Amino acid sequence: MRKLIVFLTAIIITSVLLIGNGAHFSARGESLFHFFSSEKGRFPDSSNGGLNQIEIVPFVTEDRSLTSGFVPELKLYAPHLSIPSAHASVILDVDSGKILYAQNADIERQIASLTKLFTATIVMERIKNLDELVTIDAEAVYADGTRIGCPRSGFCNGERLKVGEQLAARDLLKAALMNSANDSAIALGKHIGKTQDGFARIMNERAQELGLIHTHFCTPSGLELDGRESECYSSALDVAKIAAHALEFPKLWEIMRLDKQIIISSDGKWSHELFNTDQLLGQLPNLIGTKTGFTPLAGYSLLAVATDQSQTHRVVAVLLDDPYRWQNIQSMFGWSFQAIDWK
Template identity: 30%
Template sequence: MKKIISIVFFLIFVTYSVSFADSLNLSCKSAILIDANTGQVLYEKNPHLKLHPASTTKIMTGILAIEHGNMNDIVTVDEETVYLTEGSHIALEPEEQLPLEDLLHALLIESANDSAFAIAKYISGSTDEFAKLMNNKAKELGALNTNFVNPNGLTNENHLTTAYDLSLMAKYAMENETFREIVSNYTYTIPVTNKKDEERYLKSSNKLLYSNETINVDGEIVPIKYDGITGIKTGYTQAAQNCLVASAKRGNQNLIAVVLKVNGKEIYSDMHKLLNYGFDNFDTIDIAVKNEFVDNLEIKNGEIPIIAGIVKKDLPISIPKDSINKVTEKVMLDDELKAPIENGQTLGKIKYYLEDQLVGEVDIVSTLDVDTISSPTIFEKILNKWYLLLIGFFIIVRAIVVIKQKKKRKHRRKIYRVPSSYR
């Protein structure tokens, strides 16, 4: 009966969320909105549909360049990079030399396909090997339906991903300070090189960052530029149509949204609707605070029998507005807490639920080192026995002495009884 009631509550919550979100009337083929801190899904439309990602692919290329490269390294462009490049580019030339940092800005701001090739070859030696690195990283991040075959997103029937998978990649990438700083800018200047005697001025196609062009959002005409936008990447090919991955922050709310396969400016209208939905209907709260006391926990075979368990880190979660009182928690400890225990060791978890839906979890950790009670050696056991016998002997002797002293005092004591008339 209890399980049935829980399912009913869960269905009510899901039905509410879906029915409300359905009113967004998005034009895109696929979309998702997540909390950038926790990865919670706040809205979805065909999130696992495999589609061409176009240049949103470069999110993965960019983060791999940062993790596997050195920003100050000088990359030499080869002939194949130049001659195989199609679409957007920064006119790289054979034997041209640029710092990786400049190529990375060209990749993420100008969306340069020749820069993507140059980075891939610098990191892995070939685009094929780099694609393997991309796919391994995608799986590591939890991607379910992604297969990359190139570093730039040019159309290939086997180069596919999903809105859900892209949201995971974007969340991970935006946790990197270098990546985050680059995609928050919409201009950049590449200095002269050994092959170019003029500077190259780059400008992002992510109009959410800067454009005063207008769009229609639910009947209201507003600028494309979005309040609180922090990045990250656009994409377009004929097969993919317009694609956009965006992040935005207001107060303590941090959102990531993905929109795939839509025509024209509707890409920005859909993105506004998604982000508005997140900011208007959800609150971000710290459901758990780092070092918050949880409970005193019994430790078996420990020199210290009880230690305090505390919350490992802050845990912000997104929940529908005015629903904080509906959040419940479940403390789950390891089966047997037994010494030795290290300071900071995980002892269990706290899971937080909203209407029976898991919305976040955090580790419970130890505040102390606890050593195991050491077993006495044979010699110590013998000493302990003799010690007990000796203590017992002294107790007996002392008792005999006390008894004798009492008897002596009794014999010496004289009792005087005074008649009542003298009292």
């Protein structure tokens, strides 16, 4: 009898220790994980905006659709992921197109400067020589929010763009992606579409071609239009698809991994220092790149792409309107590479 009691006690203690080991991911000092016992293959979150199964989404380009021949699976006893501070979130496996996690992923809402990544893909498709010069006009110079020389709205500590100044398209891409500069995105958009509205039409036509059914762009910068804010929107899942599509242009991600740069006008008269808004540079192993976004309406948003340690699997994580975006994005990647079976 005593041996039986000792044996049962050992089993109970072991079980408690195993369960305790599942709650080790955290953000803001709170546990984001706990064990769950739901059916394998289901989402680890019940508030998925209609996405109740881990599923494969129609991918954004034909040549990438399920070409990897590998589909990741949620582990049977994988920990549960919860991100209560985010209004919407999603994790997408790039190469299979499989949704690994989703919360309100199809809900349409403003995405602010995450828009600039899509703007950058249009630039890459339309401007074949990135040394092509772009002329800065007054509409770009007097844009609201973050600009070259103004790392925050209302705070300017560097040399701003000048009306008539010319810069290479590649340098304006650096400003738009690193510094999230609205003036540079507007200049690029108008260079291609003649007007901001004209470029927005190009963006929306391309979005339709890529199957972004919950997306409608208003501006190349991501700034909402006064009185028409409801017309400017995307979803967490569509943003993830945009990031996956953008991986077709490695140059964009090289730019997003730059810490700082100095760009110079074509005549050599003006130089502008750029700093990256990415707080994870040099902090998160195997980070491919991030893009930040903020307006008062959109809230603090973030997209990021990273690989596992073997650099074999690429994962996109998106957070919309999350004040703890930097902490939570790391937890999302941690969960992705531990809760999912990649073998």
